[in-house]
Amino acid sequence: MDAIRRGLLRLRGMPIEYGLGSYRRLLARIDAVSVANLSDEALTDMAARIRDRARAGGALDDVLPEFYALARETCARVLGLRPFDVQMMAAVSLHQGKLAQMATGEGKTLVAVLPAALNALTGRGVHIFTANDYLALRDAAWMGPVYRRLGVSVASVSQGMSRADRRAAYAADVTYVTAKEAGFDFLRDQTMTEAADVVQRPSHFVIVDEADFILIDEARVPLVIACEAPAPPVPHEVVAAAIAELQPVADFVIDENARNVALTDAGFRHAERLLRCPPLHLPAQQTLLSAVHVALHARALLHRDRDYIVRRDRIELVDEFTGRVAENRRWPHGIQPAIEAKEGLEVRPEGKVLGSIPIQHFVRLWPKIAGMTATAEPSAVELHEFYGLRTVVFPPNRPCLRVDEPDVVFTSRAPKMRALIEEIARVQAAGRPVLVGTSSVAESEELAALLRGRRVKCRVLNARHDAREALIVSRAGVPGAVTISTNMAGRGTDIVLGAGDPDAHGKVVALGGLYVIGTNRHESRRVDDQLRGRAGRQGDPGSSRFFISLEDDLVRRYGVMALIPAGHRPARQDGPVEDPAVRHAVAAAQRIIEGQNFEIRRTLWRYSAMVEEQRQLMFAHRQGLLADDGSPGICAEEAPDHWEVLARAVGVEHLRATQRRLALILLDRRWSDHLALIDDIREGIHLQRYGGRLPLTEFQRQIIDAYASMMEGLRDEVAETFTRLRAERGAIDLDRAGLRGPTSTWTYLVNDNPLPSFGLQLIAPGNFAVALATMTLAVVYFPVTIAVVATTFIRRWLRRRQRAE
Ligand code: ADP
Ligand code: MG
Secondary structure (H helix, E strand, O other), X not given: OXXXXXXXXXXXXXXXXXXXXXXXXXXXXXXXXXOOOOOXXXXXXXXXXXXXXXXXXXXXXXXXXXXXXXXXXXXXXXXXXXXXXXXXXXXHHHHOOOEEEOOOOOOHHHHHXXXXXXXXXXXXXXXXXXXXXXXXXXXXXXXXXHHHHOOOOEEEOOOOOOHHHHHHHHHOOEEEEEHHHHXXXXXXXXXXXXXXXXXXXXXXXXXXXXXXXXXXXXXXXXXXXXXXXXXXXXXXXXXXXXXXXXXXXXXXXXXXXXXXXXXOHHHHHHHHHHHOOOOOOOXXXXXXXXXXXXXXXXXXXXXXXXXXXXXXXXXXXXXXXXXXXXXXXXXXXXXXHHXXXXXXXXXXXXXXXXXXXXXXXXXXOXXXXXXXXXXXXXXXXXXXXHHOOOEEEOOOOOOOOOEXXXXXXXXXXXXXXXXXXXXXXXXXXXXXXXXXXXOOHHHHHHHHHHHHHOOOOOEEEOOOOHHHHHHHHHOOOOOOOEEEEEOOOOOXXXXXXXXXXXXXXXXXXXXXXEEEEEOOOOOOHHHHHHHHOOOOHHHOOEEEEEEEEOOOHHHHHOXXXXXXXXXXXXXXXXXXXXXXXXXXXXXXXXXXXXXXXXXXXXXXXXXXXXXXXXXXXXXXXXXXHHOOOOOOOXXXXXXXXXXXXXXXHHOHHHHXXXXXXXXXHHHHHHHHHHHHHHHHHHHHHHHHHHHOOOHHHHHHHHHHHHXXXXXXXXXXXXXXXXXXXXXXXXXXXXXXXXXXXXXXXXXXXXXXXXXXXXXXXXXXXXXXXXXXXXXXXXXXHHHHHHHHHHHHHHHHHHHXXXXXX
């Protein structure tokens, strides 16, 4: 009994809150403020008075009850939506810098308005990160009237906007933008050599919508800004041709999880013969060896139409979470040209990286972070560890009636597909709407073709256009609709049963509401939960069910069969498997993978954290150079005579500007070289293990040295370059002196999915392939699985208690 009590106490210390007592008390204080009888003008006056108090230094916590009461009344009058009590409590939690978990359709968009407007009162900008551009525009437009009534300006940023428009949007009190766009603007700002060209203000408070998606799934994606640069002569085409000749098993081996591939000794000899080159392990062959590695990776681990597609003679990547083509995304470390060579496309230069920041570190730049999502609980520990965010679980406004049916498991794929088609056709014939979530565009299309063969009308969401998708998804709840979409397509769009028609609504409710079918379990439970959450919004009926087979990717790649106790392994059959042990094995595998992915992210984080620290150091230095503080500056100090000469020729003003630009250009060049060096160090670092050293320690040591030598001599270089400058016709032309900043830059995201092997190599002790064997993992994670199962029970108990409260 004692052990259980201690366990419960520990749970309380966990980064999740179930008790809502403190929020209820604040809600009572908000309710005590009477605003219902005030005229619109009186409300506006009240907003102005509260703002003045906040500007005069009044604590936001003190004005919160009054302001939230006012905001609630404003929402009701302007939008006709009066925030429910749970929404008010969630709004309080966001102001406190927490992560509010609220189910889909509970009205998170409205919730965010209160803390955003409150925190904007101080005059410092508030950002709301949305999951895509369409939602940034939609939410800013939808909530705009409320903000304006409260005297708060609002704007949104989206792709394709000019720099001037962006600057104006970031200057608004509240700015809706995707984390990506904001990150790219941040990186662009970092390359500006004039303070006036910067578009963003210092960060203050950010509310992240769909927080788990942005803070976990997208978080390790580095944002990159690059410019043109001469490419090193790597014979990608020749290498690709040689690698295509190699034989699996004899020449190279792929590990069980299809996450890593390595040449065998025979493979090395074979490759060397094909390339007609000296042994690849010779130091002089380093570049070629890297090219061989990436080419092998491209051939063995990355598959066309699964990991990427070829369109308009270009490689376009497929996003692992959405299953859709990801715009503007590239693979790192030479993999992109290797794939281009593999597919016989023109190999494009990779460019020179000027700056880079993973979304994770970018978000952490905000002094205050809050978030909201329907699915935080399974990742609460991670969100707390990385962002210090505590998750608060809010119950739905009306009890959720959705029924989550147990998975239906088949031994092979064909009967699963048959059963899926049968089920969809049967349900649709009755007029009940069905939403099917698939794992890839290809699977969506296959399913749609099969359904059409059965004369079942369906809509497939593979438009790359978020707005169009939103429109289709919003109609997924009309009678008889069958909508097929990849994971998370149309995220953020409400599925209203009957789509606004009361008769249709009644009909669908009578049939049991929206029926959500998943055709695969995803690596992350959160993604599955998101899909389920599409049904049963705001107390509607609904149900969800997953159809899976033991031939699915997830099941095969992680060796689920090995997790099924010997006596329970099913023989190949057409009907579904009834044995619950099989379902449990699939669920256990999912938890193991989640643990493994968390560990990978943790490791990658350790590696990126120090790079980010260096970026911040460098950036602080750069800011110092950018802001002209009136001090003489490096050149005047180091080369006073030349300074005098030039000052007479071009004037002090022009000379100071030139000095500033010169220092920035040279610093940026060094930083860019430093980033390239870090990449090289990181790529070679796992070899350190063979020398008996710890990769992480060694990595840190090397990049500390690299940073020191980057900064060292910068001052001398600036001064030395300065003495070579000449004035011509009353001006100094840095461009002509060969000191040109990047002329054109572009931004992209780096896909690091193909490199989880990198992460694992860094954590797995000893032989990596063996360490990865599923059984080992199963054993390693067995206690974790037990713990997870136990906490699930305890959580359920706590939640039931909360409901009873
Ligand atoms: P979420 O982001 O939580 O999934 P949304 O913000 O998209 O939900 O809102 C879902 C729907 O709920 C919207 O149609 C919105 O108009 C409605 N809604 C939100 N808050 C309220 C409220 N207080 N009263 C009535 N309807 C609301
Ligand atoms: Mg939403």
